[in-house]
Every structure is written in structure tokens, then in C-alpha cells.
Amino acid sequence: MPVITELEPIAQADDCQGLYPIREVARLTGINPVTLRAWERRYGLIEPKRTESGHRLYSVSDIGTIRQVMGWLERGVSVSKVAQLLASNSSVDVPAPASSEYRDWQTRIGSALTDFNEPELERLYGQIFSSYPIDVVFQGIFLPLWQQLLGTRDTFGRTSEWLLLDGFLRGRVQHRLQLQAAVARPCVLVVAMPELCRELELLVAGLLLTRNDRVVRVVAIGQPLEELSLVCQKLEPRAVVLFANHALNTAHQRRLTRLAQTLNCSVSLAGEASDVVQEALANSSIACLGSVSRLINQRLDAELKATPGG
Template sequence: MYNTRAVVQRTGVPADTFRAWERRYGIPNPTRTEGNHRLYSERDIALIRWLREQTSEGMTISQAIQLHRQEQGDLAPRTGPGHLGHESPGDGARRAGNGDIPASPLARFVPEITDALVAFDAVTAEPFVEEALAIGGVESVCLQVLQPVLTEIGERWARGEVGVSAEHYSSHYVLRKIGTLFNLSRPEVGRGPIVAACVEGESHEVGLLLICLFLSRRGYGIVYLGANMPLDDLAQTVRNVEPPMILLSASTLAGAHHLAEASHVLARPGAAKGQDARAMTIGYGGSIFSTEPALRGEVTGTFLGLDAHQAIAAVDRAMMGYYGQMPVPSALP
């Protein structure tokens, strides 16, 4: 990892220039130290050099950024960031034929990985995942490959084409992959921390972990508690950690009722001992709140939206309100 001065020396691009690119386009995407200083990876440096070369050959920076995103398969709008596990999961894989947006080059990996996983063959799936990660960024692969794979396998299960065991095997494979990326993102470092948990009885944690990965890569500290978290233990963690924000996730009707109960308990005055006048935010999401929007009225907290961009935007707003300033850029890397 390299500090700003080292990046300037290695690329020849002034710091003010690539920081302006970061503010405007979310590129490059440095990590943050505990003191909120930028640290750049080799990939960041290579990207800055490439952007310098494109602009020196006559491209505008916006044209170069657009070309980079097309090559990465990352064509999502950049007007705002963006749910606990819903980025319209097949969007990246289904863009072909929409008339004005080319298909993501990552889409070709979806059927290969899907077929391997339903055959319980992680050995065959692994090289495709690694190749996808080499071509696209972490967020693009998660949203345009791994989520569509799970969506396709879920649809095959619903049609009776694969059994529960194949669905579980595939889900655990994807969960392990996202978990590895999450651990590499240094979630112990950053502003917050944000506590994240699936409520008691909720076992589907891929969506929540995905959002936590994106938030960690954007410079937030994350205390990730995972699936099926008993309310008493969650409340004790909140008292101990005193987070500025909690993220809760549920995907079933029973889970939604458990989440609503948890939100009422956690929203009580004094739920986090020592919390100052800046209020702790409860953010929540999950597929059940998208399909049954009336359930949102039972929850004390902020609904995080229908996709990853909306969720991250909601977290950014809450954290900006808590700290009085935006801690990280406002778009998905």
C-alpha cells in the first residue's frame, strides 16, 4: 500500500488531480487508515497511470472513466451510491439486448460457475471466479457474477431442477468467497464501527455480508455478527461497542417481526450506554421488506432501500449526520 506522496512519485499525476477524480467519479478507490489517511494499492496506481495515458492522448477524463467502466463491466449509474443484499441481482448478467447498455463482459462467467456449483464442483468454479476478479473489481464481481449465480440456482431450485443440497452448497461457497474478500478489506479499521447482524432465526446472511464488504472497502469499520443473532446478545454488543449505526437484516415474514421487535428494544433511550446526544441510527433491509413494503411501518429505523447503491447512500447520510461530515466518497468504487 502506498501513501499519496508515493502515488504522485510513481504516476506523475498531481495529488489534487487524482483526488478530484476520486471525489467526482469514485475512482481511484483508496482504503483508509484509522486516522482516515488514504492508502493506495498497486491496482489504484495502475489505474491512475492508465487514466493519465488516456487523457494525454486526447480523451477527456469523463470519457476515460466511461471506457474503464465499460471494460470492467461496471456501468451502474454514478449519480448516487447505492440494500441489504439486492442490487437487482441479475442486472449485470442480463444487460445485453436492452438497447443502449452493452452486456457486461463478466456475464459469461455466470453459467459456468452456476453449472459447476450445482454439480458440487468448487474446483471447476474457482478458476472462473478468480478470472472474473482479475477482469472486474470486487464490487462488480459480487453484483454481476456471484449474486446472479445465486439467483439462477434459486430459480432452478424453484423449478425443481436442483435439490436443496445444491442450493445450500452454492450459497455457502459464495458466502465463503465474500467472507474472504471482507476479511481482506480490513473491517476492523475505519470510521464507526457499524454493527451488523441478521436477527434471531434469520440464516440468510449473504446480502448483509455483501453490503458490509462494500462499506468496509469505503472506509467504514464493521463489527459483523452474522446470522441468527439473539436479541439479548445483540443488545449487549450495542451497549459494549456504542456504535453510531446498526444494520439489521431479515428475509422472511417471521424474521421481519423479529427485526421489528429488535428495533424497538435497540431504539430505547440508553440502549447504548454512554451514547452522547448524537443519536444511534438503526438501518434495516432484506428481501421481505421489498416484497412486503407494509412491514416497514412496524420497524423503528431507516429502510436502506432496494439495492446496494441505495443502502450505501443511506449509510453515508446517517454517518454524515452523526459525524457532521462525509467520511468517504459517495459512489460505489
């Protein structure tokens, strides 16, 4: 999942290099000290170090974990389930979100956004794309910054910066998707669960699923699920991947199960919501692909091989 990264320097504890007192962590994250202590004691979500006098000190990794927790809570996941989700994600071999290299890029992108300097943003985008694989470009660098700006829109100027970044990235991702759309290969449809993700998140999911052996078609945000069977009759996709980054309630799960019964192809769920409902959908025909690029592709490959024509 995208991890919110800091856009300002952190004031370190004077006597412990690289560690930060609870008041500073509370200021940076917006989570009060009482809640931070509860997350530690009741749920084991963070394990700060202690001074000889018993004061808590947090590492950059701890701060990253706190922001991951915030991200899950904002998506409707209960705090009691977050520890399991963090543990399952930590077992996946993904780039470290606290990497100073990624933060350096994000700082430079943030400066370009603050100056509303789109040519510089374009230049940085090109440099990053030529330096990293596509999953790192988006899940490691751009989307965490995008999420940070989205979460701080109450700060003057942040909404304008977010809109600039959002529009810029949507244009670039749509262009890359269009480059592969005309080639006749097996088709996979990527469709948003209504109101459970934003357009950029959906487009990036489609791009990360794109491979040489298949075409991915991202259906526009707002597609009625009730009409999806009609779309599939015309396009005859090998698979439909529903995408959601916010938690599915019971009504969503029932709707998804009913939808799968109407489609004559593999139906899967991807995004952060799929990590949450995996157990609830275990006895259904719907595969949960997860939210990490490598796992999504591996699990979708397995689904396609298991279906007729695979």
C-alpha cells in the same frame, strides 16, 4: 434484488425472434398461464406483446420481471405491492439483469458446479472479480445464480450444486471481510433479523457496505436482538444495520422499533424487506436503506452524517 436467471435455453416462437409463447414461459417459470394473465390484467406487472391473432409473446425482460415477482412473493410480499416495488427498483441505475454477458458467466459457473469442479469455480471467480465492481460480482452474477439453485432444489443434483456454491462464496466473502477488520476506523455492525435472511446474503451485505473510511463487522447469524445492546456497549459502533430479505410482519416491526430505543447509535434496516416496510417505519427513527448497493451506501452515509460524531 437478485433476479433469477434461466439455466436452460428458451425455445423461441418460430415467427417472432426473441419472443416466447406463454406455454414456454409457464414451463420455464413454473407459473401457470392463468396466473400470468392475472398478473398482466389485474396488477400490470408484465406487458407482453401480441400477435395479430391476439396470442401473448414474452421477451427475455418479461421473463426476468416474472422471476422478480416470484422472488418477492417467496419473501412474503403480497402481489398487490409488487408493482410499486418493481417500479422503485427500475428507477435505480443498476446493471441490467438480463445482460447476456452476465448470463454467459452464470452458464460457465453452472457448468463448473455441475462438474463439482472447484478449481474451475475458483478460476472463474477470479476472472469475474478482476473484471467488474464488487456489486456486479455479487448482485449481478453470483447471487442470482445462487438464488436460482436455491429455488430449484427439488431437481435432482441442484441441492448439491447450491451447497457447493454457497460454501465457496461464504468462504471468499468472509476472507475479504477479515482483511479490513483489524484496522481501527469507525465501526458499523451488520446484524441479521432472525430467520429473515441466509448467511451468505448477510455476509454480502456487509461486504457491500465496506469502505475505506469504515470497518464493517458482520455479527454471526443467530445473534439475539435482546442481547444486541450488550454487544454495542462493548464495541461502540457508529451504526447498526439490521438486514432482512423476507418481509417483516407487524411483530417484527414492533420488535425493531423497541430495539432502536435501546441502542445509542443510528439504527437502519437494509435488504429487500426494507423496500416493503419503508412506509410503515416512516415515523420511526429507523432508516430504510434499500437493497441496491449504491443506494444503501448513500443512505447510510447520510445517516452517519446526521448522528453525533458524523
